[in-house]
Amino acid sequence: MITEITTYSDACLDAINRLLPQLSSSGRQMTNDQLLSMIANNDTHLFVAEANGTMLGMLSLCTYATPTGRKWWVEDVVVDQQARGQHIGRSLVEHAIHYARTHGGGTIMLTSRPQRVAANQLYQSLGMQLKPTNVYQTQ
Numbered sequence: 001m002i003t004e005i006t007t008y009s010d011a012c013l014d015a016i017n018r019l020l021p022q023l024s025s026s027g028r029q030m031t032n033d034q035l036l037s038m039i040a041n042n043d044t045h046l047f048v049a050e051a052n053g054t055m056l057g058m059l060s061l062c063t064y065a066t067p068t069g070r071k072w073w074v075e076d077v078v079v080d081q082q083a084r085g086q087h088i089g090r091s092l093v094e095h096a097i098h099y100a101r102t103h104g105g106g107t108i109m110l111t112s113r114p115q116r117v118a119a120n121q122l123y124q125s126l127g128m129q130l131k132p133t134n135v136y137q138t139q
Contacts, residue, residue: 002095005046008036015048015055023078047095049079049088056083061096063104070106072096077110077119089122097126111135 005012013035020027038044043064049057057079063072074096079088100108110128112119124130 001051002047002049002091005035005048006039008032008039012048012055016058019055019058019078019080022081023076045096045099047092047099049092051083056080056086057088057092059092059096061099063100063106070104072100072106072108074108074110089119090126093122093126 010032013030013032016035017029020029038046038060043062045061047059047061048055057077059077060075061072062075063070065071074093077089077092079092097108100106108128109131110123112123114120
């Protein structure tokens with residue numbers, strides 16, 4: 001079942017912090033203040049996949065308006081290693097796409113490392129197209 005996290009709980013924070021190292025080895029643990037801030041932000045949506053009271057995966061969907069239209073970014077997609085291969089990632093991304101389309105539409109984007117072969121195949125199977133671009137970041 002896919003739900004949006006709209007209220008804080010220590011159990012939710014613990015589950016997120018259990019998943020984060022599976023997303024990135026350089027990621028830091030989320031604090032309760034960070035989770036509270038995310039939940040309070042109307043332009044950020046944290047969707048989780050749960051079964052039998054256990055969080056199996058999550059993703060963030062963020063939105064903003066630009067002169068060229070509404071943009072949506074899918075971020076931090078992760079499925080617990082023990083639950084991979086059960087279409088949980090697909091369900092999460094499909095849910096995010098549906099949410100964006102029914103809440104203002106616009107362009108839905110995400111980035112994924114080329115090494116994440118299964119993830120890239122998933123995104124392409126959902127009709128997402130690889131966009132030739134350069135991505136820049138600062139720390």
